[in-house]
Amino acid sequence: MTDPLIHARQVTLAFGETPALRGADLAVDEGEILAIMGPSGSGKSTLLHCLAGILAPDSGEIHFDGRRIDHLGEQERSTLRRDSFGFVFQFGQLVPELTAEENVALPLLLGGAKRAAALRQARSWFPKLGLDGLEARRSGELSGGQAQRVALARGLVAEPRVLFADEPTGALDSLTGEQVMDLLVGCAREQGTTVVLVTHEARIAAYADREAIVRDGRATSLSGRLT
Amino acid sequence: MSVPLTLLGLLEREPSHGYDLKRDYDAFFGRGKPLPFGQVYATLGRLARDGKVVVGEPEAGDGPDRKRYVITETGATEFEDWLREPVAAEPHLQTVLFSKVVLALMLGRDAEHYLDTQRAAHLQRMRELTEVKRSGSLVDALLADHGLFHLESDLRWIDLTTARLDALAAEVAKR
Amino acid sequence: MIRLGLRLAVSGGREALVRLAITAGAVAIGVGLLLTTLAAINGVHAQNDRNAWFNTPFVHSVAAPSGTSASGGGTSASGGGAGASGAGAAGGAVSADREAAGTGGLDPMWWLTRRDTVDGQELGRVDVALTGPRADLAPGVPRMPGPGEYYLSPALARMVDERPPAELGDRFPGHRIGILGPEALPAPDSLVALVGRTPQELTAQRGAALVDRVATTSPDRCADCVVGIKSNGVDLILTVVSGALVFPVLILIGTATRLNAARREQRFAAMRLVGATPRQVSVVSAAEAAVAAVAGVAVGFLPFLALRSTVARARLTGSRFFPSDLSLTPLQILGVAVGVPLAAAVAARIALRRVQISPLGVTRRVTPAPPGRGGWCRWWRGWWSWPRS
Numbered sequence: 001m002t003d004p005l006i007h008a009r010q011v012t013l014a015f016g017e018t019p020a021l022r023g024a025d026l027a028v029d030e031g032e033i034l035a036i037m038g039p040s041g042s043g044k045s046t047l048l049h050c051l052a053g054i055l056a057p058d059s060g061e062i063h064f065d066g067r068r069i070d071h072l073g074e075q076e077r078s079t080l081r082r083d084s085f086g087f088v089f090q091f092g093q094l095v096p097e098l099t100a101e102e103n104v105a106l107p108l109l110l111g112g113a114k115r116a117a118a119l120r121q122a123r124s125w126f127p128k129l130g131l132d133g134l135e136a137r138r139s140g141e142l143s144g145g146q147a148q149r150v151a152l153a154r155g156l157v158a159e160p161r162v163l164f165a166d167e168p169t170g171a172l173d174s175l176t177g178e179q180v181m182d183l184l185v186g187c188a189r190e191q192g193t194t195v196v197l198v199t200h201e202a203r204i205a206a207y208a209d210r211e212a213i214v215r216d217g218r219a220t221s222l223s224g225r226l227t
Numbered sequence: 228m229s230v231p232l233t234l235l236g237l238l239e240r241e242p243s244h245g246y247d248l249k250r251d252y253d254a255f256f257g258r259g260k261p262l263p264f265g266q267v268y269a270t271l272g273r274l275a276r277d278g279k280v281v282v283g284e285p286e287a288g289d290g291p292d293r294k295r296y297v298i299t300e301t302g303a304t305e306f307e308d309w310l311r312e313p314v315a316a317e318p319h320l321q322t323v324l325f326s327k328v329v330l331a332l333m334l335g336r337d338a339e340h341y342l343d344t345q346r347a348a349h350l351q352r353m354r355e356l357t358e359v360k361r362s363g364s365l366v367d368a369l370l371a372d373h374g375l376f377h378l379e380s381d382l383r384w385i386d387l388t389t390a391r392l393d394a395l396a397a398e399v400a401k402r
Numbered sequence: 403m404i405r406l407g408l409r410l411a412v413s414g415g416r417e418a419l420v421r422l423a424i425t426a427g428a429v430a431i432g433v434g435l436l437l438t439t440l441a442a443i444n445g446v447h448a449q450n451d452r453n454a455w456f457n458t459p460f461v462h463s464v465a466a467p468s469g470t471s472a473s474g475g476g477t478s479a480s481g482g483g484a485g486a487s488g489a490g491a492a493g494g495a496v497s498a499d500r501e502a503a504g505t506g507g508l509d510p511m512w513w514l515t516r517r518d519t520v521d522g523q524e525l526g527r528v529d530v531a532l533t534g535p536r537a538d539l540a541p542g543v544p545r546m547p548g549p550g551e552y553y554l555s556p557a558l559a560r561m562v563d564e565r566p567p568a569e570l571g572d573r574f575p576g577h578r579i580g581i582l583g584p585e586a587l588p589a590p591d592s593l594v595a596l597v598g599r600t601p602q603e604l605t606a607q608r609g610a611a612l613v614d615r616v617a618t619t620s621p622d623r624c625a626d627c628v629v630g631i632k633s634n635g636v637d638l639i640l641t642v643v644s645g646a647l648v649f650p651v652l653i654l655i656g657t658a659t660r661l662n663a664a665r666r667e668q669r670f671a672a673m674r675l676v677g678a679t680p681r682q683v684s685v686v687s688a689a690e691a692a693v694a695a696v697a698g699v700a701v702g703f704l705p706f707l708a709l710r711s712t713v714a715r716a717r718l719t720g721s722r723f724f725p726s727d728l729s730l731t732p733l734q735i736l737g738v739a740v741g742v743p744l745a746a747a748v749a750a751r752i753a754l755r756r757v758q759i760s761p762l763g764v765t766r767r768v769t770p771a772p773p774g775r776g777g778w779c780r781w782w783r784g785w786w787s788w789p790r791s
Contacts, residue, residue: 039386039390049762054675054761054762055762074679074680075679075680075681078674078677078678078679078680079677079679080677081675081676081677081761082676082677082678083677085677087675087676089675093672093675094672095669095672095673096665096668096669097409097669098409102409106673106676107676107677109406110673110676110677110678110679110682111677154676182361185361186361201379202349202350202353202378202379202382202383203353203357203375203376203379205350205353206350206353206354206356206357206375207354207357208354209354211350220343
């Protein structure tokens with residue numbers, strides 16, 4: 001069996017006096033879609049933030065692709081996020097001042113790509129996600145489902161190794177949410193992207209290959225691989 | 228699924244042969260459990276006896292065994308009534324899940340482990356249904372959704388019960 | 403990145419443009435006030451310089467006839483009297499040695515500066531008596547007046563023309579040969595007369611002094627000067643006044659920034675999430691802030707121009723300014739044009755220190771303030787946010 005792509009060991013993190021993670025262990029294999037479930041306040045989002053290098057844990061280790069990432073500096077973690085990770089969050093992640101295509105191109109622009117090339121690459125995602133004709137809209141002019149699809153395009157445009165999705169359908173109705181999940185899973189499988197999906201909805205978690213449950217800041221894996 | 232009423236509904240659409248009825252039933256309602264021919268003809272026989280269908284004139288070129296069935300006024304009325312009537316909203320209080328949890332607590336077994344296993348089984352089934360939904364037709368998706376929502380409500384009950392397990396154990400022990 | 407910052411600054415839709423306009427407007431008002439203050443300070447100095455020539459008998463006296471009150475009877479011809487008061491060796495043989503004492507071969511002249519009044523208004527009167535043809539020239543006149551000739555300032559000339567001679571005109575013996583140019587006047591409406599007399603007439607006058615040339619040193623830098631002011635007092639007042647005026651402007655800029663803050667923080671958090679480094683966010687925000695500031699500076703010259711005539715009439719020093727005196731040096735313009743956008747960019751950086759830490763501004767909007775933060779900081783943040791509550 002190969003080493004997991006992401007491996008967290010005994011991760012703890014407290015916000016002030018409140019412990020959010022108390023020794024969480026989790027392994028994510030390359031190419032799998034893992035759902036992290038758990039009641040609200042269980043620490044599932046915090047675990048995702050730690051895995052994605054957004055938050056630095058108080059103790060424990062996090063390895064990504066054989067490299068320890070939990071004690072990296074702010075600069076290195078930014079670069080890691082930009083080059084290796086993509087993100088789809090519940091809402092508010094698009095830059096309201098920018099058009100949809102500029103938002104999608106943002107990771108490429110931040111990585112130093114030429115503006116014209118970045119926008120061209122960004123635009124190529126719009127038909128794939130059923131967003132034709134919305135390239136010049138700003139986030140305020142998009143419906144919830146459209147905004148999430150734009151966010152998905154942005155999360156995948158730089159061809160990341162891992163896509164982190166935190167309640168990506170949390171602000172959507174069931175039908176729209178399922179469309180977004182269909183596209184997310186479809187694109188991730190096509191690109192071979194590993195997905196870490198945080199959700200409290202079983203129907204959304206059912207899109208994953210496997211689920212882990214976080215209770216009281218600890219993670220348990222309950223089911224094996226689907227295939 | 229009520230087979231007689233479903234067949235009545237298919238006949239309300241248009242007069243049909245027994246073979247066509249079986250084919251349509253399997254396509255829309257069978258879901259991997261095809262209706263045996265014997266059951267089709269037995270059901271049609273009972274419907275004819277009760278005056279809900281009649282056997283129509285055989286058409287030219289049809290074999291002697293290919294009778295066309297036509298719905299009667301009585302049959303149509305019964306079907307319409309059934310279609311309008313909401314299904315009784317049963318809360319299914321005495322489910323197997325519930326019984327297992329209460330019995331486990333009563334006997335001091337590991338109820339939490341049972342719930343976790345049950346949860347995993349539910350999610351596994353939900354994953355299968357989601358896959359059906361993603362790869363199948365809209366009709367498949369519709370049925371898969373029905374199953375998914377039911378499984379999801381079970382899951383929510385499982386989650387809630389897991390969270391309340393300690394209190395529940397105390398309550399069961401008291402009696 | 404800079405281009406992205408500029409793009410963000412101008413493309414936020416109407417709401418963002420309004421905020422941009424508020425910030426730019428506030429900067430413009432601040433810049434306008436700053437420029438006006440600097441110009442007023444320049445004006446005070448320029449006006450003071452125009453008083454210089456009245457001080458001629460006090461700084462350039464070459465002989466002190468007995469009975470005169472000229473205080474600084476020094477002979478420091480080359481020293482110009484600047485702070486060298488009383489240091490000169492009061493030579494008794496000066497009058498006999500006039501040629502030697504004269505500067506550049508100028509003929510000395512008798513000079514008397516007096517203060518008179520007309521209807522309670524101050525009237526500056528200079529009486530001169532030449533001793534030779536090569537006398538130094540006073541400002542604002544083509545030649546010095548001979549005996550029986552005089553120059554009047556425009557305002558005084560009007561008054562003389564409007565009133566009976568007995569009331570005013572008779573004070574000036576002889577006839578008017580011209581109008582004093584603006585160089586000779588502290589203010590456009592100053593009442594000034596330059597009257598030519600004979601040496602005999604003047605020597606008899608108390609306070610008259612024999613001088614070798616006309617004083618040009620600013621009363622600021624001249625200890626012996628009697629006419630004019632020590633302008634650093636006025637400078638101080640103006641600086642305090644402008645500080646008081648600029649303060650509300652700073653509040654306005656701060657409020658505009660606070661209005662902006664929630665969305666800005668969201669935007670920068672979103673950018674940090676997808677991998678913008680703290681440095682990149684800094685560059686973007688600085689570029690954004692500088693856009694408003696540059697626009698503000700450009701527009702800020704308008705309130706300055708508009709305020710100029712008001713300030714000229716404001717009698718800050720007791721008399722009006724010549725509008726042309728209310729001007730700015732290139733160094734001052736450069737300082738404001740560079741300094742204000744720089745200050746705005748620095749302020750933007752400071753305001754963003756908190757957000758740069760977390761890319762989770764997106765999902766974690768309410769973060770409890772970490773304990774142990776300095777009280778001053780809390781005061782500062784509370785102070786910035788009060789206009790909203």
